[in-house]
Amino acid sequence: MEVLFDHAGCLKKYETAEDILDEFYQVRLRYYGLRKEWLTGMLGAESAKLNNQARFILEKIEGKIVIENKPKKELIQVLIERGYDSDPVKAWKESQQKDIDENAEEDTDKENESTAASGPDFNYLLNMPLWYLTKEKKDEMCKQRDNKETELENLEQRNPTDLWREDMAAFIQELDVLEAKEKQDEMLGIPGKPSKGKGGKAKAKTLQLQEILPSPQGRRVIPRITKEMKLEAEKKLKRKIKTEKIELDENQDLPGTTKEPTNLKQRLMKRLKMESGVKTQSNKPIKKAMTVNPWSDSENGNGSNDSELDSYAQHHQVTATYMQDSNSDTDEGALAEACLKDIIKPKAIPA
Numbered sequence: 001m002e003v004l005f006d007h008a009g010c011l012k013k014y015e016t017a018e019d020i021l022d023e024f025y026q027v028r029l030r031y032y033g034l035r036k037e038w039l040t041g042m043l044g045a046e047s048a049k050l051n052n053q054a055r056f057i058l059e060k061i062e063g064k065i066v067i068e069n070k071p072k073k074e075l076i077q078v079l080i081e082r083g084y085d086s087d088p089v090k091a092w093k094e095s096q097q098k099d100i101d102e103n104a105e106e107d108t109d110k111e112n113e114s115t116a117a118s119g120p121d122f123n124y125l126l127n128m129p130l131w132y133l134t135k136e137k138k139d140e141m142c143k144q145r146d147n148k149e150t151e152l153e154n155l156e157q158r159n160p161t162d163l164w165r166e167d168m169a170a171f172i173q174e175l176d177v178l179e180a181k182e183k184q185d186e187m188l189g190i191p192g193k194p195s196k197g198k199g200g201k202a203k204a205k206t207l208q209l210q211e212i213l214p215s216p217q218g219r220r221v222i223p224r225i226t227k228e229m230k231l232e233a234e235k236k237l238k239r240k241i242k243t244e245k246i247e248l249d250e251n252q253d254l255p256g257t258t259k260e261p262t263n264l265k266q267r268l269m270k271r272l273k274m275e276s277g278v279k280t281q282s283n284k285p286i287k288k289a290m291t292v293n294p295w296s297d298s299e300n301g302n303g304s305n306d307s308e309l310d311s312y313a314q315h316h317q318v319t320a321t322y323m324q325d326s327n328s329d330t331d332e333g334a335l336a337e338a339c340l341k342d343i344i345k346p347k348a349i350p351a
Contacts, residue, residue, distance in 0.1 A: 007027045048085055
């Protein structure tokens with residue numbers, strides 16, 4: 001026993017599944033009856049419109065109707081006398097709208113008044129272009145009329161059950177085509193739409209073959225490596241190595257780099273560059289301390305000290321220049337030892 005909502009949205013108790021299917025069948029069949037009624041009205045209106053248009057063209061060609069140089073009221077009266085209907089499609093749509101709004105009496109009265117005031121509508125006949133009078137267009141219009149009448153007759157001969165069976169047959173046919181396409185996509189390794197699992201996360205549809213497998217319709221292409229390709233690859237590799245080496249040398253020479261020098265020569269060069277940079281950045285000259293030699297007889301006692309400082313700076317600069325111009329063949333240990341001896345050489349104390 002199940003308690004479910006019925007077609008009207010009310011709770012109803014169903015004893016078995018057959019009871020649910022039986023009620024669904026009755027409701028579905030009733031709506032197919034309404035569908036047949038609607039299709040019959042629409043096809044009837046379209047068939048009447050095409051019939052009136054084809055008859056109007058034939059009578060105009062035969063000269064039975066003359067519309068040139070006549071007032072509009074007189075033309076409308078002539079069409080009514082000859083049995084032409086007002087726009088059938090427009091009239092059918094208005095009747096459908098009235099059935100929907102039949103509960104609203106005020107709206108219905110207003111629509112009736114407007115319809116009565118407007119009168120019959122023959123614009124679907126009088127607004128046709130002149131080229132509708134040609135033989136090709138006349139034959140096409142007659143063919144459309146005959147096809148529409150045949151379609152209407154076939155619909156009137158079928159009942160709502162036949163319409164339902166036709167829809168089910170068309171649905172099964174399309175379903176078979178869709179399933180065959182999905183099966184073919186699985187065989188070729190084309191992924192389908194992801195399906196959601198228990199946790200709400202999308203899980204990819206499992207495939208019989210992986211996507212990396214080659215297509216059965218493909219053919220193998222053997223790659224060919226020529227001498228020109230090899231030479232071009234070697235040139236690119238050498239160019240890349242040379243560029244990386246230049247960038248590495250530039251990074252080692254920059255004073256602001258964080259990489260530390262590896263040997264003693266590089267450390268001394270870095271120290272000399274830092275000292276020379278500090279001296280060039282200062283705008284004011286550094287004042288030297290005035291030291292007076294108590295054992296000197298000269299009044300100006302800082303002459304010897306100035307000369308010693310100048311000679312030390314000159315020797316320091318010569319040593320740095322020599323270290324920059326030296327090649328890899330020079331013994332770095334001996335050069336560094338000589339430089340250190342000159343820097344920390346003891347000064348002779350004057351007597």
